[in-house]
Amino acid sequence: MNMYDLITKKRDGGTHSQEEISHIIKGYIENKIPDYQISAWLMAVYFSGMTDEEAANLTMTMAESGDMMDLRAIKGAKVDKHSSGGVGDKTTLVLGPIVACCGVKVAKMSGRGLGHTGGTLDKLEAIPGFKINIDPKLFFDIVNTTGLAVVGQTGNLAPADKKIYALRDVTATVDSIPLIAASIMGKKLAAGNDGIVLDVKCGKGAFMTNLADAKKLAKLMVEIGKIKGKNMSAVISAMDQPLGSKIGNALEVEEALDTLKGKGPEDFTLLCIELAAEMLKVGHIGNSKEERISLIKEKISNGEALEKFREMIKAQGGNSDVVDNYEIMGKASHIIDFVSKNSGFISEIDALKVGKAAMFLGAGRATKEDKIDMTVGIELFKKIGDKVQKDEILGKIFYNSDKKLEEAKKMLMSAYKFEEIKEKSPVLIYDIIH
Numbered sequence: 001m002n003m004y005d006l007i008t009k010k011r012d013g014g015t016h017s018q019e020e021i022s023h024i025i026k027g028y029i030e031n032k033i034p035d036y037q038i039s040a041w042l043m044a045v046y047f048s049g050m051t052d053e054e055a056a057n058l059t060m061t062m063a064e065s066g067d068m069m070d071l072r073a074i075k076g077a078k079v080d081k082h083s084s085g086g087v088g089d090k091t092t093l094v095l096g097p098i099v100a101c102c103g104v105k106v107a108k109m110s111g112r113g114l115g116h117t118g119g120t121l122d123k124l125e126a127i128p129g130f131k132i133n134i135d136p137k138l139f140f141d142i143v144n145t146t147g148l149a150v151v152g153q154t155g156n157l158a159p160a161d162k163k164i165y166a167l168r169d170v171t172a173t174v175d176s177i178p179l180i181a182a183s184i185m186g187k188k189l190a191a192g193n194d195g196i197v198l199d200v201k202c203g204k205g206a207f208m209t210n211l212a213d214a215k216k217l218a219k220l221m222v223e224i225g226k227i228k229g230k231n232m233s234a235v236i237s238a239m240d241q242p243l244g245s246k247i248g249n250a251l252e253v254e255e256a257l258d259t260l261k262g263k264g265p266e267d268f269t270l271l272c273i274e275l276a277a278e279m280l281k282v283g284h285i286g287n288s289k290e291e292r293i294s295l296i297k298e299k300i301s302n303g304e305a306l307e308k309f310r311e312m313i314k315a316q317g318g319n320s321d322v323v324d325n326y327e328i329m330g331k332a333s334h335i336i337d338f339v340s341k342n343s344g345f346i347s348e349i350d351a352l353k354v355g356k357a358a359m360f361l362g363a364g365r366a367t368k369e370d371k372i373d374m375t376v377g378i379e380l381f382k383k384i385g386d387k388v389q390k391d392e393i394l395g396k397i398f399y400n401s402d403k404k405l406e407e408a409k410k411m412l413m414s415a416y417k418f419e420e421i422k423e424k425s426p427v428l429i430y431d432i433i434h
Protein backbone atom coordinates (compact mmCIF):
# COMPACT_ATOMS: atom_id res chain seq x y z
CA MET A 1 0.00 0.00 0.00
CA ASN A 2 1.28 3.39 -0.93
CA MET A 3 0.42 6.55 1.06
CA TYR A 4 0.41 8.71 -2.08
CA ASP A 5 -2.35 6.51 -3.59
CA LEU A 6 -4.34 6.52 -0.34
CA ILE A 7 -4.24 10.33 -0.17
CA THR A 8 -5.38 10.48 -3.82
CA LYS A 9 -8.19 8.01 -3.13
CA LYS A 10 -9.56 10.04 -0.24
CA ARG A 11 -9.06 13.35 -2.07
CA ASP A 12 -11.20 12.00 -4.92
CA GLY A 13 -13.99 10.86 -2.59
CA GLY A 14 -13.06 7.17 -2.32
CA THR A 15 -13.81 4.86 0.60
CA HIS A 16 -11.01 3.23 2.58
CA SER A 17 -11.03 -0.40 3.64
CA GLN A 18 -10.19 -1.37 7.23
CA GLU A 19 -6.72 -2.51 6.01
CA GLU A 20 -6.07 0.89 4.44
CA ILE A 21 -7.07 2.80 7.58
CA SER A 22 -4.98 0.51 9.72
CA HIS A 23 -2.00 0.98 7.35
CA ILE A 24 -2.30 4.80 7.61
CA ILE A 25 -2.66 5.03 11.39
CA LYS A 26 -0.11 2.31 12.26
CA GLY A 27 2.32 3.74 9.72
CA TYR A 28 2.02 7.12 11.38
CA ILE A 29 2.54 5.96 14.96
CA GLU A 30 5.49 3.82 13.89
CA ASN A 31 7.00 6.89 12.16
CA LYS A 32 6.90 5.17 8.75
CA ILE A 33 4.60 7.83 7.27
CA PRO A 34 5.69 11.46 7.66
CA ASP A 35 3.62 14.33 9.12
CA TYR A 36 3.21 16.00 5.73
CA GLN A 37 1.49 12.99 4.18
CA ILE A 38 -0.82 12.48 7.18
CA SER A 39 -1.59 16.22 7.08
CA ALA A 40 -2.60 15.95 3.42
CA TRP A 41 -4.71 12.87 4.19
CA LEU A 42 -6.43 14.62 7.13
CA MET A 43 -7.30 17.53 4.84
CA ALA A 44 -8.64 15.07 2.25
CA VAL A 45 -10.84 13.51 4.98
CA TYR A 46 -11.91 17.01 6.03
CA PHE A 47 -13.23 17.74 2.53
CA SER A 48 -14.35 14.27 1.36
CA GLY A 49 -15.71 12.94 4.67
CA MET A 50 -16.01 9.27 5.62
CA THR A 51 -18.74 6.65 5.58
CA ASP A 52 -20.01 5.50 9.00
CA GLU A 53 -18.14 2.24 8.49
CA GLU A 54 -14.87 4.03 7.71
CA ALA A 55 -15.34 6.24 10.80
CA ALA A 56 -16.03 3.13 12.93
CA ASN A 57 -12.91 1.44 11.56
CA LEU A 58 -10.83 4.57 12.23
CA THR A 59 -12.25 4.67 15.77
CA MET A 60 -11.29 1.05 16.48
CA THR A 61 -7.81 1.56 15.04
CA MET A 62 -7.41 4.58 17.37
CA ALA A 63 -8.73 2.60 20.36
CA GLU A 64 -6.51 -0.41 19.69
CA SER A 65 -3.38 1.72 19.24
CA GLY A 66 -2.81 1.46 23.03
CA ASP A 67 -4.15 -0.30 26.14
CA MET A 68 -7.76 -1.47 26.13
CA MET A 69 -9.06 -1.23 29.70
CA ASP A 70 -10.63 -4.39 31.06
CA LEU A 71 -13.25 -3.36 33.62
CA ARG A 72 -14.68 -6.85 34.15
CA ALA A 73 -13.40 -6.83 37.76
CA ILE A 74 -16.04 -4.17 38.45
CA LYS A 75 -19.46 -5.73 39.04
CA GLY A 76 -22.59 -4.33 37.42
CA ALA A 77 -23.28 -1.95 34.55
CA LYS A 78 -20.46 0.52 34.02
CA VAL A 79 -21.47 3.73 32.29
CA ASP A 80 -19.20 6.51 31.08
CA LYS A 81 -20.09 10.05 30.16
CA HIS A 82 -18.27 12.40 27.84
CA SER A 83 -18.81 16.08 27.27
CA SER A 84 -17.44 17.70 24.15
CA GLY A 85 -16.38 20.55 26.39
CA GLY A 86 -17.70 23.79 27.71
CA VAL A 87 -17.25 26.65 30.13
CA GLY A 88 -18.65 26.00 33.60
CA ASP A 89 -19.23 22.32 32.81
CA LYS A 90 -18.92 20.50 36.12
CA THR A 91 -21.55 17.85 35.34
CA THR A 92 -19.31 14.83 36.14
CA LEU A 93 -19.12 15.95 39.79
CA VAL A 94 -22.90 15.78 40.07
CA LEU A 95 -23.75 12.89 37.72
CA GLY A 96 -21.27 10.43 39.22
CA PRO A 97 -22.75 10.50 42.75
CA ILE A 98 -26.37 10.56 41.51
CA VAL A 99 -26.13 7.56 39.19
CA ALA A 100 -23.86 5.62 41.58
CA CYS A 101 -26.54 5.72 44.26
CA CYS A 102 -29.11 4.58 41.68
CA GLY A 103 -27.04 1.43 40.99
CA VAL A 104 -24.88 2.32 37.97
CA LYS A 105 -21.10 1.98 38.39
CA VAL A 106 -18.98 4.97 37.37
CA ALA A 107 -15.32 4.14 36.72
CA LYS A 108 -14.36 7.46 35.26
CA MET A 109 -11.06 8.44 33.77
CA SER A 110 -11.01 12.18 33.32
CA GLY A 111 -8.67 14.77 31.94
CA ARG A 112 -7.03 18.02 32.90
CA GLY A 113 -7.94 21.23 31.19
CA LEU A 114 -5.84 23.23 28.80
CA GLY A 115 -7.03 26.79 28.19
CA HIS A 116 -10.27 28.28 29.56
CA THR A 117 -10.93 26.66 32.93
CA GLY A 118 -9.63 23.46 34.46
CA GLY A 119 -10.77 19.94 33.61
CA THR A 120 -12.65 17.62 35.98
CA LEU A 121 -9.40 16.45 37.61
CA ASP A 122 -8.30 20.01 38.30
CA LYS A 123 -11.67 20.76 39.87
CA LEU A 124 -11.48 17.70 42.13
CA GLU A 125 -7.97 18.68 43.19
CA ALA A 126 -9.44 21.89 44.64
CA ILE A 127 -10.57 19.55 47.44
CA PRO A 128 -7.61 19.25 49.84
CA GLY A 129 -6.01 15.79 49.80
CA PHE A 130 -8.07 14.47 46.86
CA LYS A 131 -5.95 11.94 44.93
CA ILE A 132 -6.46 11.35 41.25
CA ASN A 133 -3.45 9.07 40.67
CA ILE A 134 -4.75 5.78 41.94
CA ASP A 135 -3.44 2.38 40.89
CA PRO A 136 -5.88 0.24 38.89
CA LYS A 137 -6.47 -2.33 41.65
CA LEU A 138 -7.48 0.34 44.19
CA PHE A 139 -9.51 2.14 41.48
CA PHE A 140 -11.53 -1.04 40.88
CA ASP A 141 -11.92 -1.65 44.65
CA ILE A 142 -13.25 1.88 45.21
CA VAL A 143 -15.74 1.54 42.34
CA ASN A 144 -16.89 -1.86 43.65
CA THR A 145 -17.45 -0.60 47.19
CA THR A 146 -18.45 3.05 46.66
CA GLY A 147 -19.99 2.83 43.20
CA LEU A 148 -17.77 5.48 41.70
CA ALA A 149 -14.27 6.85 41.36
CA VAL A 150 -12.88 9.62 39.19
CA VAL A 151 -9.19 9.25 38.40
CA GLY A 152 -6.52 10.37 35.95
CA GLN A 153 -5.90 8.20 32.95
CA THR A 154 -4.33 4.88 33.88
CA GLY A 155 -2.48 3.09 31.09
CA ASN A 156 -1.73 4.34 27.64
CA LEU A 157 -5.14 4.99 26.09
CA ALA A 158 -5.44 5.69 22.35
CA PRO A 159 -1.90 7.07 21.78
CA ALA A 160 -2.65 7.37 18.03
CA ASP A 161 -5.31 9.96 18.86
CA LYS A 162 -2.81 11.99 20.89
CA LYS A 163 -0.37 12.15 17.98
CA ILE A 164 -3.03 12.78 15.31
CA TYR A 165 -4.88 15.37 17.42
CA ALA A 166 -1.65 17.38 17.80
CA LEU A 167 -1.32 17.39 14.01
CA ARG A 168 -4.99 18.29 13.44
CA ASP A 169 -4.57 21.17 15.84
CA VAL A 170 -1.95 22.81 13.59
CA THR A 171 -3.39 21.85 10.18
CA ALA A 172 -6.93 23.27 10.51
CA THR A 173 -8.45 19.78 10.52
CA VAL A 174 -9.91 19.62 14.04
CA ASP A 175 -13.49 20.40 13.09
CA SER A 176 -14.15 17.43 10.83
CA ILE A 177 -17.10 15.36 12.04
CA PRO A 178 -15.63 11.86 11.34
CA LEU A 179 -12.26 12.88 12.82
CA ILE A 180 -13.87 14.26 15.99
CA ALA A 181 -16.10 11.17 16.29
CA ALA A 182 -13.14 8.78 15.91
CA SER A 183 -11.04 10.80 18.35
CA ILE A 184 -13.69 10.90 21.09
CA MET A 185 -15.05 7.39 20.57
CA GLY A 186 -11.56 5.86 20.21
CA LYS A 187 -10.74 7.01 23.74
CA LYS A 188 -14.17 6.00 25.07
CA LEU A 189 -13.99 2.49 23.58
CA ALA A 190 -10.49 2.02 25.01
CA ALA A 191 -11.83 2.97 28.47
CA GLY A 192 -13.88 -0.25 28.49
CA ASN A 193 -17.33 0.75 29.79
CA ASP A 194 -20.59 -1.01 28.82
CA GLY A 195 -22.50 2.17 28.12
CA ILE A 196 -21.58 5.69 27.06
CA VAL A 197 -23.59 8.91 27.33
CA LEU A 198 -22.32 11.76 25.21
CA ASP A 199 -23.05 15.41 25.93
CA VAL A 200 -22.54 16.99 22.52
CA LYS A 201 -22.29 20.74 22.94
CA CYS A 202 -23.67 23.06 20.31
CA GLY A 203 -23.17 26.81 20.12
CA LYS A 204 -20.62 29.59 20.14
CA GLY A 205 -18.46 28.02 22.85
CA ALA A 206 -18.39 24.54 21.24
CA PHE A 207 -16.74 22.62 18.39
CA MET A 208 -20.15 22.31 16.73
CA THR A 209 -21.55 25.78 16.21
CA ASN A 210 -24.78 24.74 14.45
CA LEU A 211 -27.45 22.20 15.30
CA ALA A 212 -27.30 20.29 12.00
CA ASP A 213 -23.58 19.51 12.52
CA ALA A 214 -24.07 18.71 16.21
CA LYS A 215 -26.77 16.18 15.23
CA LYS A 216 -24.54 14.63 12.58
CA LEU A 217 -21.70 14.25 15.08
CA ALA A 218 -24.00 12.84 17.79
CA LYS A 219 -25.60 10.34 15.38
CA LEU A 220 -22.23 9.19 14.08
CA MET A 221 -20.81 8.63 17.59
CA VAL A 222 -23.93 6.78 18.70
CA GLU A 223 -23.75 4.62 15.57
CA ILE A 224 -20.05 3.83 16.10
CA GLY A 225 -20.68 2.86 19.72
CA LYS A 226 -23.58 0.61 18.74
CA ILE A 227 -21.53 -1.09 16.00
CA LYS A 228 -19.05 -1.92 18.75
CA GLY A 229 -21.74 -3.32 21.06
CA LYS A 230 -22.06 -0.41 23.49
CA ASN A 231 -25.29 1.01 24.91
CA MET A 232 -25.34 4.57 23.64
CA SER A 233 -27.09 7.87 24.09
CA ALA A 234 -26.20 11.43 23.07
CA VAL A 235 -27.72 14.60 24.48
CA ILE A 236 -27.25 17.70 22.34
CA SER A 237 -27.05 20.66 24.69
CA ALA A 238 -26.45 24.36 24.26
CA MET A 239 -23.09 26.00 24.84
CA ASP A 240 -24.04 29.57 23.95
CA GLN A 241 -23.35 30.80 27.45
CA PRO A 242 -21.48 29.34 30.43
CA LEU A 243 -23.26 26.46 32.15
CA GLY A 244 -24.52 27.32 35.63
CA SER A 245 -23.28 30.40 37.46
CA LYS A 246 -19.76 29.63 38.64
CA ILE A 247 -16.58 29.29 36.61
CA GLY A 248 -13.31 28.37 38.34
CA ASN A 249 -12.18 25.22 40.08
CA ALA A 250 -13.17 25.56 43.77
CA LEU A 251 -16.17 27.66 42.70
CA GLU A 252 -17.36 24.83 40.44
CA VAL A 253 -16.99 22.26 43.22
CA GLU A 254 -19.15 24.58 45.36
CA GLU A 255 -21.77 24.76 42.63
CA ALA A 256 -21.72 20.98 42.17
CA LEU A 257 -22.23 20.52 45.93
CA ASP A 258 -25.05 23.08 45.93
CA THR A 259 -26.69 21.14 43.08
CA LEU A 260 -26.41 17.87 44.99
CA LYS A 261 -28.12 19.70 47.88
CA GLY A 262 -30.96 20.68 45.52
CA LYS A 263 -29.87 24.32 45.45
CA GLY A 264 -28.05 24.47 42.10
CA PRO A 265 -28.69 26.87 39.22
CA GLU A 266 -31.70 25.98 37.10
CA ASP A 267 -29.92 25.32 33.78
CA PHE A 268 -27.14 23.24 35.31
CA THR A 269 -29.57 21.21 37.45
CA LEU A 270 -31.76 20.50 34.43
CA LEU A 271 -28.86 19.31 32.29
CA CYS A 272 -27.57 17.09 35.12
CA ILE A 273 -30.99 15.48 35.50
CA GLU A 274 -31.26 14.81 31.73
CA LEU A 275 -27.75 13.35 31.52
CA ALA A 276 -28.22 11.27 34.68
CA ALA A 277 -31.50 9.90 33.26
CA GLU A 278 -29.66 8.88 30.09
CA MET A 279 -26.90 7.23 32.15
CA LEU A 280 -29.54 5.23 34.01
CA LYS A 281 -31.21 4.29 30.72
CA VAL A 282 -28.01 2.94 29.17
CA GLY A 283 -27.29 1.23 32.52
CA HIS A 284 -30.74 -0.45 32.31
CA ILE A 285 -32.16 1.19 35.44
CA GLY A 286 -35.86 2.13 35.43
CA ASN A 287 -38.63 1.44 32.94
CA SER A 288 -39.38 4.94 31.70
CA LYS A 289 -37.87 8.39 31.60
CA GLU A 290 -40.42 9.57 34.20
CA GLU A 291 -39.40 6.77 36.57
CA ARG A 292 -35.70 7.56 36.12
CA ILE A 293 -36.17 11.29 36.68
CA SER A 294 -38.24 10.71 39.78
CA LEU A 295 -35.54 8.36 41.15
CA ILE A 296 -32.86 10.99 40.46
CA LYS A 297 -34.87 13.72 42.18
CA GLU A 298 -35.46 11.43 45.16
CA LYS A 299 -31.69 10.74 45.51
CA ILE A 300 -31.06 14.49 45.57
CA SER A 301 -33.87 15.40 47.96
CA ASN A 302 -33.15 12.57 50.43
CA GLY A 303 -29.45 13.52 50.56
CA GLU A 304 -28.16 10.15 49.27
CA ALA A 305 -26.42 11.68 46.24
CA LEU A 306 -24.62 14.21 48.44
CA GLU A 307 -23.53 11.44 50.83
CA LYS A 308 -22.25 9.46 47.85
CA PHE A 309 -20.03 12.39 46.88
CA ARG A 310 -18.77 12.56 50.47
CA GLU A 311 -17.97 8.82 50.33
CA MET A 312 -16.06 9.25 47.07
CA ILE A 313 -14.02 12.16 48.47
CA LYS A 314 -13.10 10.05 51.53
CA ALA A 315 -12.24 6.99 49.42
CA GLN A 316 -9.89 9.10 47.29
CA GLY A 317 -8.13 10.63 50.28
CA GLY A 318 -9.81 14.04 50.25
CA ASN A 319 -11.13 16.11 53.13
CA SER A 320 -14.84 15.33 52.98
CA ASP A 321 -15.69 18.14 55.44
CA VAL A 322 -15.70 20.27 52.30
CA VAL A 323 -19.27 19.07 51.73
CA ASP A 324 -20.39 21.23 54.68
CA ASN A 325 -17.67 23.87 54.64
CA TYR A 326 -16.58 25.22 51.26
CA GLU A 327 -13.90 27.43 52.83
CA ILE A 328 -11.74 24.34 53.28
CA MET A 329 -10.86 24.84 49.60
CA GLY A 330 -9.50 28.30 50.40
CA LYS A 331 -10.80 31.69 49.32
CA ALA A 332 -9.64 34.26 46.84
CA SER A 333 -8.08 37.25 48.60
CA HIS A 334 -10.15 39.74 46.57
CA ILE A 335 -13.75 39.67 45.38
CA ILE A 336 -15.18 42.52 43.29
CA ASP A 337 -18.47 43.10 41.51
CA PHE A 338 -18.67 43.81 37.81
CA VAL A 339 -21.57 45.87 36.49
CA SER A 340 -23.53 46.29 33.29
CA LYS A 341 -22.60 49.15 30.97
CA ASN A 342 -26.02 48.92 29.28
CA SER A 343 -29.70 48.62 30.02
CA GLY A 344 -31.75 46.00 28.22
CA PHE A 345 -32.07 42.26 27.82
CA ILE A 346 -28.89 40.17 27.74
CA SER A 347 -28.74 38.59 24.27
CA GLU A 348 -25.30 36.98 24.50
CA ILE A 349 -22.76 35.86 27.11
CA ASP A 350 -19.96 34.45 24.97
CA ALA A 351 -18.84 31.34 26.88
CA LEU A 352 -15.41 31.33 25.27
CA LYS A 353 -14.69 34.89 26.39
CA VAL A 354 -15.87 34.20 29.95
CA GLY A 355 -13.63 31.11 29.97
CA LYS A 356 -10.67 33.16 28.76
CA ALA A 357 -11.33 35.82 31.41
CA ALA A 358 -11.27 33.06 34.08
CA MET A 359 -8.02 31.77 32.58
CA PHE A 360 -6.42 35.24 32.85
CA LEU A 361 -7.31 35.20 36.56
CA GLY A 362 -5.46 31.87 36.87
CA ALA A 363 -8.36 29.35 36.74
CA GLY A 364 -7.01 27.63 33.62
CA ARG A 365 -3.72 26.87 31.93
CA ALA A 366 -2.36 28.68 28.88
CA THR A 367 0.41 26.04 28.66
CA LYS A 368 0.63 22.52 30.10
CA GLU A 369 3.20 23.68 32.65
CA ASP A 370 1.04 26.47 34.15
CA LYS A 371 -0.15 26.03 37.71
CA ILE A 372 -3.84 26.55 38.36
CA ASP A 373 -5.08 28.87 41.10
CA MET A 374 -7.98 26.90 42.58
CA THR A 375 -9.71 29.80 44.32
CA VAL A 376 -10.09 32.31 41.48
CA GLY A 377 -12.93 32.59 39.00
CA ILE A 378 -16.15 34.29 38.06
CA GLU A 379 -19.72 34.13 39.31
CA LEU A 380 -22.52 35.21 36.98
CA PHE A 381 -25.78 36.51 38.46
CA LYS A 382 -27.57 36.95 35.13
CA LYS A 383 -28.15 34.75 32.11
CA ILE A 384 -29.23 35.29 28.51
CA GLY A 385 -32.76 36.73 28.38
CA ASP A 386 -32.49 38.50 31.77
CA LYS A 387 -33.33 42.18 31.94
CA VAL A 388 -30.70 44.46 33.46
CA GLN A 389 -30.30 48.15 34.17
CA LYS A 390 -27.14 50.14 33.51
CA ASP A 391 -24.75 49.75 36.51
CA GLU A 392 -26.62 46.71 37.81
CA ILE A 393 -24.31 44.01 39.17
CA LEU A 394 -23.79 41.23 36.61
CA GLY A 395 -21.56 39.09 38.80
CA LYS A 396 -18.40 38.79 40.85
CA ILE A 397 -14.73 38.33 40.04
CA PHE A 398 -12.63 36.29 42.49
CA TYR A 399 -8.90 36.98 42.20
CA ASN A 400 -5.60 36.83 44.05
CA SER A 401 -3.33 38.91 41.85
CA ASP A 402 -4.19 42.02 39.86
CA LYS A 403 -1.53 41.24 37.23
CA LYS A 404 -4.06 40.28 34.56
CA LEU A 405 -7.18 41.64 36.24
CA GLU A 406 -7.73 44.46 33.74
CA GLU A 407 -7.30 42.05 30.81
CA ALA A 408 -9.76 39.64 32.44
CA LYS A 409 -12.32 42.39 33.08
CA LYS A 410 -12.06 43.64 29.51
CA MET A 411 -12.51 40.12 28.14
CA LEU A 412 -15.44 39.48 30.48
CA MET A 413 -17.25 42.69 29.58
CA SER A 414 -16.78 41.99 25.86
CA ALA A 415 -18.64 38.68 26.35
CA TYR A 416 -21.95 40.50 26.90
CA LYS A 417 -24.34 41.76 24.24
CA PHE A 418 -27.68 43.42 24.88
CA GLU A 419 -30.92 43.99 22.98
CA GLU A 420 -33.83 46.32 23.62
CA ILE A 421 -36.54 43.74 22.99
CA LYS A 422 -36.26 40.17 24.20
CA GLU A 423 -36.03 38.13 21.00
CA LYS A 424 -36.00 34.59 22.37
CA SER A 425 -35.31 32.54 25.48
CA PRO A 426 -32.29 30.28 25.25
CA VAL A 427 -32.81 26.57 24.63
CA LEU A 428 -30.80 24.23 26.88
CA ILE A 429 -31.41 20.78 25.38
CA TYR A 430 -31.88 20.49 21.64
CA ASP A 431 -32.23 16.75 21.17
CA ILE A 432 -31.48 13.30 22.52
CA ILE A 433 -30.25 10.60 20.16
CA HIS A 434 -30.31 6.87 20.87
Ligand code: URA
Pocket residue numbers: 084165174179180181183184207
Ligand atom coordinates in the same frame (compact mmCIF):
# COMPACT_ATOMS: atom_id res chain seq x y z
N1 URA B 1 -12.48 16.23 21.75
C1 URA B 1 -11.67 15.18 21.41
O1 URA B 1 -11.29 14.39 22.27
N2 URA B 1 -11.31 15.04 20.13
C2 URA B 1 -11.69 15.89 19.16
O2 URA B 1 -11.34 15.71 18.01
C3 URA B 1 -12.51 16.99 19.51
C4 URA B 1 -12.90 17.11 20.83
